[in-house]
Amino acid sequence: DQQVKQNSPSLSVQEGRISILNCDYTNSMFDYFLWYKKYPAEGPTFLISISSIKDKNEDGRFTVFLNKSAKHLSLHIVPSQPGDSAVYFCAASETSGSRLTFGEGTQLTVNP
């Protein structure tokens, strides 16, 4: 079963606007969440993370929100830039564990 789901395979936004990428999870044991960005022909790179003891973490233009009761997290990019165009993967883990479970990915396209 897919424990981490990204229901939108793609998202297209205009430069300067907000991009919101969503992720849902089913395993209540997950307590650490990460977002990775992947450009074509490159490996994924770590973007931002959040622990379950928080509901928001911000790093520059990137903010991750966590709603534990809904088992939902989202990544906000403000303002979006063409260089943000990439596939974004949501991932979850148990802090005490050693493995990440990834979602299917969302292709973000930011149009100039």
Added chain:
Amino acid sequence: DVKVTQSSRYLVKRTGEKVFLECVQDMDHENMFWYRQDPGLGLRLIYFSYDVKMKEKGDIPEGYSVSREKKERFSLILESASTNQTSMYLCASSLWGRGDSPLHFGNGTRLTVT
């Protein structure tokens, strides 16, 4: 900066061949991982290793094996390649064996099995 190097960017192999995918990391990380990426399925964990000569099965280990003889090197082996193993293979390493230790990925090996 952590560097994870995968020996081949592209490989084409025939059905039934034994295939070796090599991965080297230069930051003395304890943990190393092999994932495959397929459209619509995201990244799925094949095997991981938290120490030399140690290995753990991931979510899809069937048809694969691994070897970790040295800390910096983690090899993925396809014992008898099949067409359903055509995929992008990604190696990763992390400092700690904990879920809050970010993974550092290589650039991937695109394997085609014909």
